[in-house]
Amino acid sequence: xxxxxxxxxxxxxxxxxxxxxxxxxxxxxxxxxxxxxxxxxxxxxxxxxxxxxxxxxxxxxxxxxxxxxxxxxxxxxxxxxxxxxxxxxxxxxxxxxxxxxxxxxxxxxxxxxxxxxxxxxxxxxxxxxxxxxxxxxxxxxxxxxxxxxxxxxxxxxxxxxxxxxxxxxxxxxxxxxxxxxxxxxxxxxxxxxxxxxxxxxxxxxxxxxxxxxxxxxxxxxxxxxxxxxxxxxxxxxxxxxxxxxxxxxxxxxxxxxxxxxxxxxxxxxxxxxxxxxxxxxxxxxxxxxxxxxxxxxxxxxxxxxxxxxxxxxxxxxxxxxxxxxxxxxxxxxxxxxxxxxxxxxxxxxxxxxxxxxx
Amino acid sequence: xxxxxxxxxxxxxxxxxxxxxxxxxxxxxxxxxxxxxxxxxxxxxxxxxxxxxxxxxxxxxxxxxxxxxxxxxxxxxxxxxxxxxxxxxxxxxxxxxxxxxxxxxxxxxxxxxxxxxxxxxxxxxxxxxxxxxxxxxxxxxxxxxxxxxxxxxxxxxxxxxxxxxxxxxxxxxxxxxxxxxxxxxxxxxxxxxxxxxxxxxxxxxxxxxxxxxxxxxxxxxxxxxxxxxxxxxxxxxxxxxxxxxxxxxxxxxxxxxxxxxxxxxxxxxxxxxxxxxxxxxxxxxxxxxxxxxxxxxxxxxxxxxxxxxxxxxxxxxxxxxxxxxxxxxxxxxx
Numbered sequence: 001x002x003x004x005x006x007x008x009x010x011x012x013x014x015x016x017x018x019x020x021x022x023x024x025x026x027x028x029x030x031x032x033x034x035x036x037x038x039x040x041x042x043x044x045x046x047x048x049x050x051x052x053x054x055x056x057x058x059x060x061x062x063x064x065x066x067x068x069x070x071x072x073x074x075x076x077x078x079x080x081x082x083x084x085x086x087x088x089x090x091x092x093x094x095x096x097x098x099x100x101x102x103x104x105x106x107x108x109x110x111x112x113x114x115x116x117x118x119x120x121x122x123x124x125x126x127x128x129x130x131x132x133x134x135x136x137x138x139x140x141x142x143x144x145x146x147x148x149x150x151x152x153x154x155x156x157x158x159x160x161x162x163x164x165x166x167x168x169x170x171x172x173x174x175x176x177x178x179x180x181x182x183x184x185x186x187x188x189x190x191x192x193x194x195x196x197x198x199x200x201x202x203x204x205x206x207x208x209x210x211x212x213x214x215x216x217x218x219x220x221x222x223x224x225x226x227x228x229x230x231x232x233x234x235x236x237x238x239x240x241x242x243x244x245x246x247x248x249x250x251x252x253x254x255x256x257x258x259x260x261x262x263x264x265x266x267x268x269x270x271x272x273x274x275x276x277x278x279x280x281x282x283x284x285x286x287x288x289x290x291x292x293x294x295x296x297x298x299x300x301x302x303x304x305x306x307x308x309x310x311x312x313x314x315x316x317x318x319x320x321x322x323x324x325x326x327x328x329x330x331x332x333x334x335x336x337x338x339x340x341x342x343x344x345x346x347x348x349x350x351x352x353x354x355x356x357x358x
Numbered sequence: 359x360x361x362x363x364x365x366x367x368x369x370x371x372x373x374x375x376x377x378x379x380x381x382x383x384x385x386x387x388x389x390x391x392x393x394x395x396x397x398x399x400x401x402x403x404x405x406x407x408x409x410x411x412x413x414x415x416x417x418x419x420x421x422x423x424x425x426x427x428x429x430x431x432x433x434x435x436x437x438x439x440x441x442x443x444x445x446x447x448x449x450x451x452x453x454x455x456x457x458x459x460x461x462x463x464x465x466x467x468x469x470x471x472x473x474x475x476x477x478x479x480x481x482x483x484x485x486x487x488x489x490x491x492x493x494x495x496x497x498x499x500x501x502x503x504x505x506x507x508x509x510x511x512x513x514x515x516x517x518x519x520x521x522x523x524x525x526x527x528x529x530x531x532x533x534x535x536x537x538x539x540x541x542x543x544x545x546x547x548x549x550x551x552x553x554x555x556x557x558x559x560x561x562x563x564x565x566x567x568x569x570x571x572x573x574x575x576x577x578x579x580x581x582x583x584x585x586x587x588x589x590x591x592x593x594x595x596x597x598x599x600x601x602x603x604x605x606x607x608x609x610x611x612x613x614x615x616x617x618x619x620x621x622x623x624x625x626x627x628x629x630x631x632x633x634x635x636x637x638x639x640x641x642x643x644x645x646x647x648x649x650x651x652x653x654x655x656x657x658x659x660x661x662x663x664x665x666x667x668x669x670x671x672x673x674x675x676x677x678x679x680x681x682x683x684x685x686x687x688x689x690x691x692x
Binding site: 101102103104105106107108109110111114116155156158159160197200201202231 | 384388458669672
């Protein structure tokens, strides 16, 4: 069995199997109802619930969900993004150059405060270091830090200030790089760049690749950098993404019942694959057996050393007990597959890609 | 003399209070979206919102009043999404945007619905004699947004959609203008043979009304063959999205000429940056400097896309810009 140093740094001491399928989450998790209530009280001017009270509520929620991830058995945990409202808004509030004009439709009556970039974007105070330090202190497990990528931050904003969106993307990439440097200084070793806007527009892989070069500039090799992509047409970005300077691709595939799996078989998938093995849009907990089968889909793409298991996407829209059930079953399924691999009971042929013509 | 007409491509942003109220009344999930049979408080909330967007257009001084398509949860797929012979399935991406709609699957005969006509009846009352503009998806775009499980053949499906839309148009109250929005003609350009059928389908819909018909593609320029075929349809104007593409749109006009009227999209329906009305007027002049034909009878000035992509305050600002730009252009032309 070959090793994978970057991934194995997260292998728990005393891991029960020889094989190690790192289990983690994409990031977001259902907020406890009392946290939403606390927010309402905080926003109610007539109420005495002040900023300190709300901060305490967010701390409690972050600790609670981090512990819930531990209890589910995850190898790498997140705080469930308890302090974040929305993946673009949260960051736009912390970056100079953004302005908010009101809610904009995504679908049906689901809206978000899509911000406008009205002047040059600039780094002000740290975005996530406090969040990371709090979470790391709340657990003994390794902590992953999800951070919205510059392409999505640019694409899901109105660009009033830059000649084109690519210029804005690269400027934002430099800010993300600055933040990651601070996170690494604070001890973070696992960073996930979220780029759900990737694979929604043809040829967007080129600018995302360029942005990632900015993002990882001067970041130490041992820091694990993942890239999360979801709900797109992957044939638009594969195999070009293999050139990206990241260790891992975290892909949503369970929702489409692995109908896009073939895309990744040729040419050979050379990075680590964090495979979505539970569907976050189905409010039923998949059985351990079902998830085991899903994990084995990943083995059609990469050997076990390169496989990581995770849900398709953030689970924040699920009922909390369903989200927990999916995490727990996912971890159990991962351990079962590891044991079967150890015992030589799984024999999956990965197709040899057709030789290139040139 | 050229008449400059300020208008929009419809599909407005909902006023913020209506976003809140309708979220509470309807919910956030797939099955909570509009089915065409709404009543009670939901219907009255839409009525109130419609009054607001109609009077906002009147106050801005727009030359055409649209309904605003506030009920169109599924954007351009709406006329099918509320049809009895259509089943709505999963949430699918709306072109290359961070927007989603319910996939409409046509499972039976597309007979008369009347949903859009009844919206227009109410809007006509509110417009109080001012010129009304109907907005519909063009047949090609509507067919591309849908899945067919009834007609079988692609050409038959497109023809059925065109007949369906023509039937809806026949039931409209009197309207001055009909905009047929055809982004799919750009985004999913028809292949050989289908381009001619797309034009025939538009012709079918256009023939159902005495109103001036504008076929309005956006998110780029048409491929030249598609454009050439489109000119064969009995329409009054073609729309050109100069916000997203200049060279190819100019090329089409230079090479193939244009209809007697023209629709110029010079205001961006997807960016909060509010254009300067004088700059819009100058851009109109600039377009006419580049092309051989300039004696258009009517020039429509519009946004390229619907303005639901914008926050409500910016949507309103764009309406004002269009009205001012058309006034400025009119003065300059005279």
